Amino acid sequence: MYLQAKHDGPAAKRLFKRLLRSNGAEPRKIITDKLRSYPVAHREVMPETVHSTNQYENNRAEQSHEVTRVRERGVRKFISIR
Numbered sequence: 001m002y003l004q005a006k007h008d009g010p011a012a013k014r015l016f017k018r019l020l021r022s023n024g025a026e027p028r029k030i031i032t033d034k035l036r037s038y039p040v041a042h043r044e045v046m047p048e049t050v051h052s053t054n055q056y057e058n059n060r061a062e063q064s065h066e067v068t069r070v071r072e073r074g075v076r077k078f079i080s081i082r
Helices: 009-023 037-045 060-064 066-078
Strands: 029-031 050-052
Touching (some): 009 037
């Protein structure tokens, strides 16, 4: 995780280049927030990488329990009030 002071296009390009240097290879997927400068920098620096901006995609704990939570929602209807 990297933090940056500015949130403009050149800062986003620097961020992606820094990620490439630290990782050594181009990642398969990048997950960022919905900042408008990220897609532009993504297309210029790493066009082959999948870019996702979904809200909870970076939280592995939430994703691992998603199937269980869906099942619980369906069962909730049959619980009695008492």
